[in-house]
Amino acid sequence: MSGDAQEAAVDLVVAGAGGGLAGALRAAQAGLSVLVVDPDEQFLRGNNTSMSTAMVPGAGSRWQREAGIEDSPERFVADIAAKTHGTADPALAAALARISAPLVEWLADEAGLPLSLVTDFAYPGHSVHRLHTVEGRHGSTLLRHLYDRVRSAPGIDLLVPARLIDVERGAGGEVTGAVVEDPGGHRETIPTRAVLLATNGYGADRELVARHLPEIAAADYHGGQFSRGDGLRIGLRHGARAAYLDAYQGHAALARRSRTLVGWATIMHGAIMVDRDGRRFGDETTGYSEYAAALAARPEARGWIVLDRRIHDLCLPFTDFRQTVDAGALVWADDLDTLARRTGCDPAALKESIAGQAAQAGGSADRDAFGRTFFEEPLRAPYAAVEVIPALFHTQGGLAVDGDARVLTEDGSPVPGLFASGGAAHGISGHGAGGYLAGNGLLPALGLAWQAATALSHTHTHAERHEHS
Template sequence: MTDVDVIVVGAGGGGLTAALAAHDAGAGVVVLEKAEHAGGNTALSTGSVPGAGTRFQAAAGIDDSASRLATDLLAQSGSHDADDLARLLATGSAALVEWLIDTHGVDLRLITDYKHVGHSVPRLHAPPSRKGRDLVADLLRAVRATDTEVLVHTPVAALLHDDEGRVTGVRVSGPRSGTYDITSHAVVLAGNGFAANRDLLREWAPAIAGFEYFGSHSSTGESLQWALDLGARLGNPTAYQGYAAVAYPHGSITSWTTVEMGGVLVNGAGQRFGDESRGYSGYADAVLGTPGPWHVVFDTTIRDYVAGHEQEFAELVALGGARECATVADLATFCGVSRSALTTTLASAASAASGDTKDTWGRTDWGFGPLHPPYVAVRSVPGLFHTQGGLLVDAHARPTTDTGPIPGLYAVGGVATGISGHTGGAGYSSGNGLLSALGLGHLAGTHAGSLAR
């Protein structure tokens, strides 16, 4: 006799999706969250989920397919420890998006005005606000509509397992929850990665241990260690998702759409230092490699366009985080750099954006074209948002050992091996985190739920 069919550890996007899928498969579910609120890193994201071949793309005249998404993902990431997982998630992406919308009323809309990093066609589906907290709110509403309990302030301290290594439940232990055991047919680990654990960063990904962290502080990695103790294997441990331009001191991201539409990043010498079209994650290490302070520079046309489409950026503008500068001289003063150096930098970028010359750094995609005054600048810093290394899993999201999957255990999102390359941040395509979280959540919940039948 068990207390519940499926236990989900973590109430972010992956855990809530797993709970919905397990319920749809006929299981009784409980979700345990150690933090005060549900959401995790999903709540801090833009809520963008890649879906390749959805009916929404077809209605917009966008020709896409799972194979095209897989090709795009692997072109961005290169070969890594989870190539097959990237293909698997691409294959299920359209059905995932349509299931969330049609079955559970999650409000996702196809973003058609730009493609974003790593994608050859528009395929990101996001809340109208483009805020992850709204995606979490929809998922939480849908989970509660199934009468599934979501218990916050309920930290899991350990996995329960039998002598043969089958996972049979969890031990809860916390100051508010008390200490007790819950038994189940299956446990889904959905507690994200280890970016908030400096000891694990130094052990598994020392190159990024010095990054300032802007993700969920509940991403402390203990669930990975529980599975490793049962013989699970770690994949892509040094890969990560960084962000090259976190607005300072505001702490919100400077929408990378400002760069995709033609903006540039300049360093403390008033110079560009690379090809910004590498993407917000891949460019983070370039920022750290050049002296600051750093600024994202664009113009009022780009500012108004992005503010009209992205609520978080509009809020940054309203808070004064995007300074309008009438002239290059004003811009140089705000950025604290040489006027002549900045004038040369902007002139060179404008020439490349106009197609008159080749860009020194090899950039070819300039969005709206050359920047024009009035200019806009956001002071920014690079940061770490989440790790992309995790447990190697099979097609049902079960962590695997040298001899096969661990029975009764599943891993989704940041707990599982990411699909963003073997090392570094350059392999991250927009939406990879939520594709892994929600995609694996759907697979894990469906399979785990079937064990109850």
């Protein structure tokens, strides 16, 4: 192991340098000592936070106010309830919605993230513009800013590569140590009074994915390779309850050729998705997550997003989209016969799909066959198409937590000193893939880590007061 391992007890061990870094920074700002451990030397490029599109919701943020957008935690909770058909944990949804605006403001002011509000298109399910992001719209930038702050903050040490493999607990059940292991198998116990499991979910564990998420098990996994379910296993070993293990974020727009993200902004600007044969198969605007399983069910589990020059230009602010273009994953054609030839789609089916889009967007058709109501503008030549496959991005079920990220046991009581965030905790997307709203991966990742640190700093202050009284 390299890094600055400590002999004396630390206040908090954060396992996982993704969203967990928000908790590390918040705890250090409250005067707590923190050790961050991560087994991935490439975590700045390899974990989910770094791979993400960096969209973070904030309901009622100052950017929204400046843009004249009225929003509130209650409105956000209502959007979550609508998208999940009322199946998301209401208490956790309310807690995360409540802190979402303070969180994004803290990320800008205290963590140095150059955030702005996304107003150039609407993500499915959000009734107002409430997603905040960084320049380039990429998680590697978000994580880099967070990491730079962590490195310059007093009171935070990093131990990498080191994997948390267990926690130790005292006679009263409280956390007393974090057991970490280096790649050579050397183990040590770091004395601590709290551990934050920020190890993400189990997307990289094929066996767990097959057991809990059979509908997406054959799809590409496009997330961090260290998301092996460690936090889940550790928590369960200590009597925690698991919740929503069947929940996940899928994505239907992974470019087959370059394995880069095409992005759903294409769709929201008017693109359509057709299957291998050139046929549309649903209302794409319901959401990219559930569309992954829909695409997986089509012949050969592949399809095409069809766009045009206007949509191409509108999507260029996304690093992922630019990388997809640069990788040569788009095929261009001046007319639909050529496009059909280049994609291998049936020409008649492809023409019918494009004609339908044009009729809807141009206002000459009454109703889309799949109920889609929004197509922005008719697609115009030259056309482009990018072949897509379904992907699993991350799992949304995990250890049951409360709004302070405290890990809960079967009887609802917390395991003292044990916290979980992000993919290690249960999320707010209900069951399956359909409840996922853009931003509701990073919100529990950053937000629960932040909440854990806040809760811990309160108990710390209380304990200190007690000691000195």
